Amino acid sequence: MHVITSDINLNDIWTAPIWPESIYAPALAILQSRTHNGQTASGAGGSREVAFEKCLSETAEILALADQKTDYVSVTDGLAAHPDAKIARHHAQLEALQRKFILDWWAGACPAEYLSDDWLDAAQVTAFVDRARAGATVYRKTQLWHLACTLPVHCMIACSTNRMGQDIILGFGTATDAASAAHLAVTEVMLMELNLYSVMAARGGYRHPDTARIEAIIDEYAKRHGALLSDRSANEASLASGTTHDLSIAMPAHRLIDLTPHPKSRPVWLCQLDDKRIVDVLRPDHPFMAQ
Structure with a gap:
């Protein structure tokens, strides 16, 4: 079990992290690293601080899945980590909706x-x-x-x-x-x-x-x-209609699962919609490149 905190010794979770400079967007901050279980975590943003936090959160997601048995399906489910548990749940819900749409x-x-x-x-x-x-x-x-x-x-x-x-x-x-x-x-x-x-x-x-x-x-x-x-x-006039209401009220039927491995670790939440479709991930019948 890995306890992910903002001040963690990165050598405990990452192998050879790098800041690659994209030839297409050289000023975008990008951080990538292999985790100790062999997967790649990435983070990108307008600053290195943002990219670091995103990469650390993705690491928390990867390691939480490795630590626990779930029926997580990357093509249909929402998975998110954040220092604030409420925000992690919110982001997991958003990702599940994004997959559906x-x-x-x-x-x-x-x-x-x-x-x-x-x-x-x-x-x-x-x-x-x-x-x-x-x-x-x-x-x-x-x-x-x-x-x-x-x-x-x-x-x-x-x-x-x-x-x-x-x-x-x-x-x-x-x-x-x-x-x-x-x-x-x-x-x-x-x-x-x-x-x-x-x-x-x-x-x-x-x-x-x-x-x-x-x-x-x-x-x-x-x-x-x-x-x-x-x-x-x-209809760009409708794009001003965003809301910050609790998505649990407006979302279709779903379930939220706390995957946080330890009370001191960065919260990780999984959101699964009840009507998620079954997708054959062996063929390019979905548009998600990061699988």
């Missing part, structure tokens, strides 16, 4: 609506992306879509492409206000762009064991891009 969208059941440059400017999303991509040696175009969700959350899809509109990478973000969801989505898409390194290496003759899975998902992005990310504009 994104899977519905992927199946063609939830439309995505395009967000204008004016809205992105007003929400400070453009400025955040421009800062992160300042000094990039390889250009990536970033666009955002908003899913037509019925609950008091906003689910966003960020899409980045090269100059020719190829090598599509997607990132997702969900929050109770639209601007926060958009910032989460663009942060994730810039983090997911690191997967392009192995793809480019494979094209040069150096193949990584996970490259085939990544290439298959990118190919699937390209096939579905036109149908699922339309040019229909979002």
